[in-house]
Amino acid sequence: MTAVGIDAVEIRTGKLELDLAETFAPAKGEDPGKYTKGLGLHSSSFPDAYEDIVTMGANAAHRLMERKGLEPDDIGRIDVATESAFDNSKPVSTYIAGCLEQVYDGDFHHANKGERKFACVAGTQSIDDAYNWIRAGRHRGRKAIVVATDTALYARGDPGEATQGAGAVALLIGEDPNLVELSPEQGFGSADETDFLKPNQQFPSVDGKRSVQVYLARMREAVEDFESVWGEIEPGDFTLVPFHTPFPGMVRKAALLGFRHITRDTHIEEELAAEIGRQPRAEAFDDEAAFRDAISEYTDKLKETETYAAWYDDVIDPTLTISREVGNWYTGSVHVARVSGLKQALEAGEDLTGERLLVGSYGSGAQAEIHAETVQPGWEDEIAELNVDEQLESRYAISFEEYEHIHDVHNHDTDTQADAEEFTTPDAEFVFDGWGRMGE
Numbered sequence: 001m002t003a004v005g006i007d008a009v010e011i012r013t014g015k016l017e018l019d020l021a022e023t024f025a026p027a028k029g030e031d032p033g034k035y036t037k038g039l040g041l042h043s044s045s046f047p048d049a050y051e052d053i054v055t056m057g058a059n060a061a062h063r064l065m066e067r068k069g070l071e072p073d074d075i076g077r078i079d080v081a082t083e084s085a086f087d088n089s090k091p092v093s094t095y096i097a098g099c100l101e102q103v104y105d106g107d108f109h110h111a112n113k114g115e116r117k118f119a120c121v122a123g124t125q126s127i128d129d130a131y132n133w134i135r136a137g138r139h140r141g142r143k144a145i146v147v148a149t150d151t152a153l154y155a156r157g158d159p160g161e162a163t164q165g166a167g168a169v170a171l172l173i174g175e176d177p178n179l180v181e182l183s184p185e186q187g188f189g190s191a192d193e194t195d196f197l198k199p200n201q202q203f204p205s206v207d208g209k210r211s212v213q214v215y216l217a218r219m220r221e222a223v224e225d226f227e228s229v230w231g232e233i234e235p236g237d238f239t240l241v242p243f244h245t246p247f248p249g250m251v252r253k254a255a256l257l258g259f260r261h262i263t264r265d266t267h268i269e270e271e272l273a274a275e276i277g278r279q280p281r282a283e284a285f286d287d288e289a290a291f292r293d294a295i296s297e298y299t300d301k302l303k304e305t306e307t308y309a310a311w312y313d314d315v316i317d318p319t320l321t322i323s324r325e326v327g328n329w330y331t332g333s334v335h336v337a338r339v340s341g342l343k344q345a346l347e348a349g350e351d352l353t354g355e356r357l358l359v360g361s362y363g364s365g366a367q368a369e370i371h372a373e374t375v376q377p378g379w380e381d382e383i384a385e386l387n388v389d390e391q392l393e394s395r396y397a398i399s400f401e402e403y404e405h406i407h408d409v410h411n412h413d414t415d416t417q418a419d420a421e422e423f424t425t426p427d428a429e430f431v432f433d434g435w436g437r438m439g440e
């Protein structure tokens with residue numbers, strides 16, 4: 001069967017940077033360690049006044065098409081995943097296609113365009129749609145562009161404010177991919193939850209503490225559902241495990257529970273048992289509360305073991321490097337984590353061809369999805385072409401006052417928008433000109 005997967009990827013960050021330790025923490029009267037150590041974040045990306053989900057998405061998709069030498073006729077569908085949409089009818093993909101049509105001779109009239117919504121998991125769902133379209137043989141040899149684009153902003157004073165971010169990821173989905181092949185096996189954990197909502201409002205209403213518990217619960221279900229079709233996961237099966245990263249501290253929690261789950265009844269348990277004793281089994285306890293206490297005690301000890309630390313450093317930590325510098329990108333976040341892990345491996349000179357990734361996506365509301373990917377022979381060239389470091393280094397570092405100004409601009413505060421200050425200069429790219437049309 002021909003391999004189907006991600007052929008190439010591009011990342012586009014918002015052009016402004018808010019330093020959490022130097023700028024945000026002092027203004028909030030908080031210890032910087034809460035952000036840098038607790039949440040695991042150093043800074044957030046913000047869109048400048050001339051940037052939004054359309055311009056970031058169009059710029060990412062444009063670079064992707066240029067780099068891969070693609071013309072509009074090579075593309076059969078453009079799907080956009082976002083939870084920052086501004087229209088309940090017209091999809092963001094039409095705006096992005098409109099931008100691209102300004103710089104190509106051809107058009108995208110032949111391409112199917114849509115917008116996917118299920119909080120942060122929608123980017124992965126769009127990749128699924130493209131995968132299924134290709135597997136169904138409806139693609140006529142063409143590829144799909146998936147754009148995951150968000151301005152992940154919270155109300156000022158909301159606990160989520162420290163986890164903000166803005167950026168877009170454009171992915172090319174096709175046959176014989178250069179980057180990763182997608183596994184047909186998937187696992188889901190999905191339930192009706194109300195911990196994170198945006199009912200026709202600019203900023204989300206969030207029960208942050210509960211959202212963490214829901215993430216962990218749905219992710220666990222998804223792993224178990226995935227194992228029911230893939231077989232039991234063992235610690236050495238996956239070289240990298242990119243997860244949805246609202247902030248690295250969230251992934252730290254998920255990784256610990258995940259490791260406890262996958263080390264049950266495997267060879268590594270002997271090693272762990274020698275360090276901290278055997279993992280408690282429910283059947284050994286009459287009382288549910290006593291079992292929970294025993295598990296919690298075991299998990300605390302597990303966190304301190306060398307076995308766990310080595311696994312975490314190898315398969316999880318490399319996926320968090322970019323996220324630490326950009327914050328939450330909602331739909332793009334898990335795709336940033338994949339790039340981060342592959343980029344770290346490239347820089348370390350590792351050959352990942354043929355190695356497997358376990359990818360965990362999550363969207364509030366809530367749904368987790370787990371699937372596997374196999375790294376393809378072209379991965380090094382694809383990752384080497386990215387300009388993520390240059391983009392991150394060239395961001396303009398905003399003061400707290402400038403942050404408040406740009407936050408108001410993106411809160412559709414019309415008075416502020418009327419004389420919105422721009423902190424960087426657009427440079428031959430799509431920009432928002434304030435009239436609902438884009439220009440290059």
Ligand code: CAA
Nearest residue numbers: 031033034037038039120159160208209211212215246364
């Ligand atoms: N030094 C070191 N660590 C410190 C510290 C210090 N000085 N001060 C605090 N910390 C630690 C805390 O102990 C805590 O760590 P643990 O979670 O391991 O206990 C961590 O820093 C955060 O501190 P708080 O729990 O006090 O932080 P908070 O309550 O102000 O905010 C939050 C945390 C509720 C998750 C908030 O960031 C939030 O609401 N975020 C938005 C919602 C979110 O991202 N949820 C994640 C799951 S939902 C999802 O994934 C979808 C999505 O994209 C939104």
